[in-house]
Amino acid sequence: MTPIRSGLAIAALALLATAPATNTAPATTSAANARATDSPATASQATGVDMQAVLVAAQIDPRRADQSSTPGAAPSVTAVERALQAEGLLPAGFVDGHFGTRTVAAYAAYQRSLGFSGIGASGLPGAQSLRSLGTGRFDVTHVVRPGERTEHGGKQVNTRTKAMLTEAERILGRELVLDQGSYNPGGDPTSAGTHDGGGAVDISVTGMDTAARTDVVRVLREVGFAAWDRTPGQGDWPHHIHAVAISDPDLSSPAQEQTGDYYLGKNGLANHAPDDGPKVEPIRTWEEYQRTN
Template structure:
């Protein structure tokens, strides 16, 4: 009874003197995880400080929390999830004991929620799920679901020739397959029209996808696909997705996007639109 009286009295006092009520400290602040993770992929690849649309409020809340932990200099608390914020978030992940892909600077649900304790709530959470086998390769459940939906749109099966979580497995991939969300798809028996159709379907469901040909690198014809907003992405794959949003081809030379034009969206946005 005395505790209830004290809480009510404190709330009344807070309202009277015009300071925040600690009982409702997080009620008015929320962080959209989808928007935040997207900004963490795009912003570091920008040539300027343009903010990712719809992400500013969420990114600011995350940056303020990192600043409060002395992990991010106050001058970088600006709603722009650039390289300094990525590095600060990775340092926060390491402070929690995370290593490897779990400390890649992309917010995961657990770390983002813990960072926001008493500061904000998290909405639109992302889960990549457990790893599964596909065509003899490893992918996560989110990637598997995305591939299944692309197959449904196409009306035929897709066959992988490289999967995810394959560090050092293919030196020509420049580390993009070291984490989750990235696959290479076989185009054996496909003509140019069919290759383009596959890339278009993959883009529709939330992949950054390109048809790769031997003139671009030391590899055979294939389709390279990276799942946007997969929180297990390697840093190299994060950069590819950022470049995709900026109209580039995801290669080291950062040339113009040469894939089929579709409205770019994440897997979660695609699902909500169905």
């Protein structure tokens, strides 16, 4: 339910609400951004692109105050940028391993060229578009898929999010009741587009005290959500827990921004204040959680 930026989020909402297509079957969000530097790429072309690494970079890098690369992602990001350059969508000066907003915009343009729209052309790589871009250029490894749309607690989610929520419930030993699910464009004006795509849910805190809410947020973070305990004092919404599944390829642009802010130690709100939730380190995606448990 919680918005991050008023201007950009509202603009993204207006674009996303027009076409509910996903990033895994043909699919606009433009990303207006300029880079202060324009240095040529130095990394060599990779033969394999790690989709998990690219997804993390595509969420974090546009939110950085500088043009640094996400650790471990630069070779894969550079390979994607070289391919976008070859498609005539990205100037050579931006082929640098930093998946900034110029790269996001170029990738979104490529998605649109394939017929994607809405959340499927947000600039966040999906498996189908990434493999298409890699044809004759690179192989795609560690593929991430949101899965089919389904329900959890009577609210619409995708199978990846459902699995994450189910695991959190197992650890907590309690059912999590959803106030809002995913793929809900325009369903709640206070959401500012965060629930337009997949991966975003709001969880009821009815019957939870402060300690219980903190515990829920902590466990959600452990299994791969960017999650926060939201209060009425922070915005025009009831008390709830807001959670976004990191690296869900169907994330709306505002939800992508929230996950990037979470990685950078922020609260995912318009004020960009420091994160106010329980510290969980290292931050992990669902796939990383599965590999370590």
